[in-house]
Amino acid sequence: MIKKHPKLKVILAHLGANMMWEKVLDVLAGVDGEVYFDTAFTSMCPDELMQQIVEKHGADRILFASDCPWDSSYLIKEKILRLNISEKDKDKILGENAARLLGIE
Template identity: 35%
Template sequence: GHVGIGTTGDPEVEALLRSRPELILKPLERWPDRLLGMFQLNAHDGPGSRDAIQRWLADGPMRGVYFPGGGPAAVTCTDRRVLPLVEQVVRLGAVIMQHTWYKTGGKQGLGESTPAELAELARRFPDHPFICAHAGGEWERGIRAIRGVSNVLVETSGFDATAGFIEMAVRELGAERIVFGSHLPSRSLGTELSKVIAANISEREKRLILGENFRRLLGVVD
């Protein structure tokens, strides 16, 4: 979600979120067993992001942060401005998700990150998990990029269902390093679910991917 630190590109929305935090709080308070809040950080605004981490993670109901790969808040995850924010989140033990993508012809935006760059960042914090959103899009390359960094997990959403994706991820990473993502509302939930449900893997591995792994990251114990 957005908490008013320049992540939307809309000044009116940013001002509204800053002045009325209840717009964010009320849904989380109403459905605490269904909604787990994560919010976007903006490394271009270090003070604002640090304040948001304190307000929404340390003192508030959020459970994790997301570093975007596009829009006004995008900053490559190896940029020096990202590191102090990651350090602050790691101290709180919260979930960290980084948007990653490989594009033919190279990056189209200065703030984009690749799985290889996330792996570089994650090596600095070997005891803290990082989620590689979208597995880099070009998932074969993405899986290989993070394979040797055991604290990086791949997230499954953001591209069309393709035979072999989940099977390769399980084979190369282990099912414990894969988390399901829906990419709602911009992608089909059925399509995203089919990647896992139709994969040639065990039922136990499907359960891990479809929820148990993320629950483990949150410290939720049945």
């Protein structure tokens, strides 16, 4: 789909695939195009694995989300803040990317 529609913007929930984050790291993370992952329902994802996905896919294409009430926005935010990535990348994930994607200044 991405190859046929290279300008299509796609947002994949749950960091690409709920509870299948190892597969995401192997198969989806780093794909070309406007493919975004959101952080909904990811408080259970191991920090190290989430960090690997963010590093491979690029913090520019990760969007903060919680899937509330099924997961805690607080826990997901705390997870992102724990990651060993730059403060700028954390800011991107926690709001700047969504603002850019939606055209909000």
